[in-house]
Amino acid sequence: xxxxxxxxxxxxxxxxxxxxxxxxxxxxxxxxxxxxxxxxxxxxxxxxxxxxxxxxxxxxxxxxxxxxxxxxxxxxxxxxxxxxxxxxxxxxxxxxxxxxxxxxxxxxxxxxxxxxxxxxxxxxxxxxxxxxxxxxxxxxxxxxxxxxxxxxxxxxxxxxxxxxxxxxxxxxxxxxxxxxxxxxxxxxxxxxxxxxxxxxxxxxxxxxxxxxxxxxxxxxxxxxxxxxxxxxxxxxxxxxxxxxxxxxxxxxxxxxxxxxxxxxxx
Amino acid sequence: xxxxxxxxxxxxxxxxxxxxxxxxxxxxxxxxxxxxxxxxxxxxxxxxxxxxxxxxxxxxxxxxxxxxxxxxxxxxxxxxxxxxxxxxxxxxxxxxxxxxxxxxxxxxxxxxxxxxxxxxxxxxxxxxxxxxxxxxxxxxxxxxxxxxxxxxxxxxxxxxxxxxxxxxxxxxxxxxxxxxxxxxxxxxxxxxxxxxxxxxxxxxxxxxxxxxxxxxxxxxxxxxxxxxxxxxxxxxxxxxxxxxxxxxxxxxxxxxxxxx
Numbered sequence: 001x002x003x004x005x006x007x008x009x010x011x012x013x014x015x016x017x018x019x020x021x022x023x024x025x026x027x028x029x030x031x032x033x034x035x036x037x038x039x040x041x042x043x044x045x046x047x048x049x050x051x052x053x054x055x056x057x058x059x060x061x062x063x064x065x066x067x068x069x070x071x072x073x074x075x076x077x078x079x080x081x082x083x084x085x086x087x088x089x090x091x092x093x094x095x096x097x098x099x100x101x102x103x104x105x106x107x108x109x110x111x112x113x114x115x116x117x118x119x120x121x122x123x124x125x126x127x128x129x130x131x132x133x134x135x136x137x138x139x140x141x142x143x144x145x146x147x148x149x150x151x152x153x154x155x156x157x158x159x160x161x162x163x164x165x166x167x168x169x170x171x172x173x174x175x176x177x178x179x180x181x182x183x184x185x186x187x188x189x190x191x192x193x194x195x196x197x198x199x200x201x202x203x204x205x206x207x208x209x210x211x212x213x214x215x216x217x218x219x220x221x222x223x224x225x226x227x228x229x230x231x232x233x234x235x236x237x238x239x240x241x242x243x244x245x246x247x248x249x250x251x252x253x254x255x256x257x258x259x260x261x262x263x264x265x266x
Numbered sequence: 267x268x269x270x271x272x273x274x275x276x277x278x279x280x281x282x283x284x285x286x287x288x289x290x291x292x293x294x295x296x297x298x299x300x301x302x303x304x305x306x307x308x309x310x311x312x313x314x315x316x317x318x319x320x321x322x323x324x325x326x327x328x329x330x331x332x333x334x335x336x337x338x339x340x341x342x343x344x345x346x347x348x349x350x351x352x353x354x355x356x357x358x359x360x361x362x363x364x365x366x367x368x369x370x371x372x373x374x375x376x377x378x379x380x381x382x383x384x385x386x387x388x389x390x391x392x393x394x395x396x397x398x399x400x401x402x403x404x405x406x407x408x409x410x411x412x413x414x415x416x417x418x419x420x421x422x423x424x425x426x427x428x429x430x431x432x433x434x435x436x437x438x439x440x441x442x443x444x445x446x447x448x449x450x451x452x453x454x455x456x457x458x459x460x461x462x463x464x465x466x467x468x469x470x471x472x473x474x475x476x477x478x479x480x481x482x483x484x485x486x487x488x489x490x491x492x493x494x495x496x497x498x499x500x501x502x503x504x505x506x507x508x509x510x511x512x513x514x515x516x517x518x519x520x521x522x523x524x525x526x
Contacts, residue, residue, distance in 0.1 A: 089522055144479070151472035159469050162459040169526065173455050176519045177469070180451055183511045184476035191504060192479060 030232060036225040040065055043218035060131045063124055065218055069226035070121035074149065075189065077114030077230070081107045081156075082182055085175035092172060101245070104171040107178060108160060109237045113230060115153035122146050145188045152181045292399075295392040299400025303375060304407070312378075316371035317412050324363050325416065329423045332359070356426040357485035358478075360417065365445060365474060367416075368409055372449040373466045375401045376457035385526075394524040398450070398517055405453075406446040413442055429488045433498045437484055440502060444477050444509035451516040454523045480504045 044065040084107035091100035125143065130136040137143060159177050163170040307313055335351040342348050379385040388397055417438065420426060428434050452470040456462045484501035487493050 089519075092522070148472070148475045148479075151475060155469045155472040159455065159459070159465065162456070162461065162465050164460075169458060172522045172525075173458070176522050177455055179519055180455075180512065180515055181473055183508065183515055184473055186511075187476045187480065187508065192476065 029228065033225060033228045033232060036221055037229065040218060040222040040225050043221070048214045048218050049212065060128055063128045064215075065222045067121060067124040067128060068219075069223050070117045070124060071146070072223070073226055073230050074114050074118035074121050074146075075185075077110045077117060078149075078153075078182075078185055081110035081114060082178050084110060085178040088171055088175045092168075097168075100171055101167065102242075104175065105238055105241045105245070106234075107175060109234055109241065111153055111156050111160075111178070112237065113233055115150070115157065117230070118146065118150050118153055122150060141192055145192050148188055148192075149185065152185060156181060292393060292396050295396035296399035296403070299388070299392060299397060300403045300407075303400065303404040306378075307404075307408070313371040313374035313408060314411075316374065317367050317408065318415075320370040321363060321367040321412060321416050324366065325420060325423065328359060328363065332424065351424075353427055353429070353489035354482065354486040356420075356424045357488070358482045359424075360420050360426065361441060361478060361481050361485075363420075364409070364413055364416070364441075365471070365478065367412060368405075368445050368449045369467045369470050372405045372408065372446065373453035373457060373462065375404055375450070376453045377462060380457050389524065389526075394521045395517060397524060398454075398520040401454070402447060402450045402513065402516075405450050406442060409442045409446045409449075410439070413438060427489070430498070433488055433502060437481075437488060437502050437505065440506035440509060441481055444481075444505060444512065445474070447509050447512040447516065448474055448477065451512065451520070451523075454516075454520065458526070477505070477508050480508060 044062050048062060048065070084103045088100045088103035088107055091097075091103055122143075125146065126136045129138065129140070129143070156174065156177055160170060160174045163173055332351060336349075338350040339347045340350045376385075379388060392400075421428070449470060452466060452473060456465045456469055459465050480501075484498075484505050487497050487501045490497075
């Protein structure tokens with residue numbers, strides 16, 4: 001990705017990774033996520049009963065425990081990314097370079113995870129469509145909008161990748177793109193679902209009386225489990241990017257140091 | 267006492283006057299950039315030729331490819347057989363065409379400045395907002411010009427009816443605004459990256475897919491028989507609002523894109 005870092009940025013832009021990042025630290029809650037996820041996977045097949053109104057004894061409806069949290073997280077991740085993009089821009093405006101770098105890393109991480117969860121939601125949705133409606137893809141408005149969301153994430157990552165070698169420029173431009181792409185993302189949420197009639201079972205979940213107790217017992221923990229998984233992945237990725245950036249800057253500092261020594265000898 | 271009030275009033279007037287002057291300055295800068303771009307464009311005609319030739323070539327391809335579609339019938343959701351190549355489909359294809367045309371040449375406004383190294387002078391001369399306004403107006407004029415030439419030809423080739431003239435005109439204009447504003451900000455974003463040509467389309471087209479959906483929807487209602495006027499207002503307003511929002515967001519953030 002990044003090969004060369006501009007010299008003037010070396011001392012300012014480097015972020016020394018902290019031992020702990022964020023308030024959620026330690027092993028206890030990660031074990032909790034593991035247990036909760038196991039409960040969701042087991043519960044999806046043994047606690048929840050087949051749903052009424054779906055084919056094949058209501059079995060296709062079980063995908064709700066995995067599909068819906070992914071879909072919700074994929075849109076939440078975009079907002080997380082946008083919030084960090086705004087923070088990054090305001091930090092740049094105030095001239096706080098290291099803070100901006102951290103916010104930029106967080107913004108990009110949220111976008112990467114959003115892309116991942118968006119992909120998962122698309123695949124699980126497509127599996128559901130294949131089983132329930134008989135074809136894996138039929139341009140339902142929901143399917144259209146999630147594909148566009150996937151494209152928006154992808155173009156953010158493409159732009160970011162192409163701006164690789166210049167830290168400051170990459171931070172500014174990718175943050176601006178995240179904000180510009182917020183406009184089409186808003187239309188996806190508010191306008192597109194109203195344009196065309198959908199087959200997607202939306203009302204099933206928004207009205208709590210439609211879901212039986214056995215579903216709620218698994219669905220609500222699954223929201224919690226996926227959200228915590230997102231937080232965990234977010235922390236891991238942020239730390240990894242921080243470390244690799246730190247390593248690269250250290251390497252560049254060392255190289256510069258050796259070059260100076262070499263010059264002195266000559 | 268009175269003199270103090272008078273002095274305060276005088277300074278307030280002065281301040282207001284300087285604000286107005288600054289506003290005037292901003293407007294003058296934007297206009298100068300627009301005129302400069304137009305002059306340079308008329309001298310070399312790079313962007314105009316790129317967009318124009320691209321559009322005509324794709325128009326020809328489209329006309330050949332859709333020749334067999336004319337007799338095709340498809341069933342709509344109610345099971346009624348309708349011609350597949352109907353007016354909304356034609357309108358949609360026209361916009362797909364204009365969209366690709368925009369992404370073939372509109373990045374020229376920024377890429378040219380980077381290539382010739384004049385971006386720095388422009389940064390010294392004008393405020394970022396003025397640069398944005400100038401470039402946006404230039405792209406908008408170029409796109410409207412191309413659309414004005416291409417649409418009648420397209421209509422003649424495919425037999426696209428005009429529907430309701432005022433609604434059609436407003437739809438075309440708001441479509442051009444949305445397309446030009448997105449193309450401008452994406453051009454500014456990608457002009458500094460490596461391989462900006464390929465990147466331009468890859469970043470810009472996904473941003474425009476939603477806009478095209480809105481446009482297709484508006485085109486659908488434009489040719490619907492007996493559609494109430496409020497439906498046109500709603501749908502075309504949706505298209506227009508996209509362009510306005512993109513312009514607002516870009517104008518707010520252009521400062522960050524332009525400083526380097």
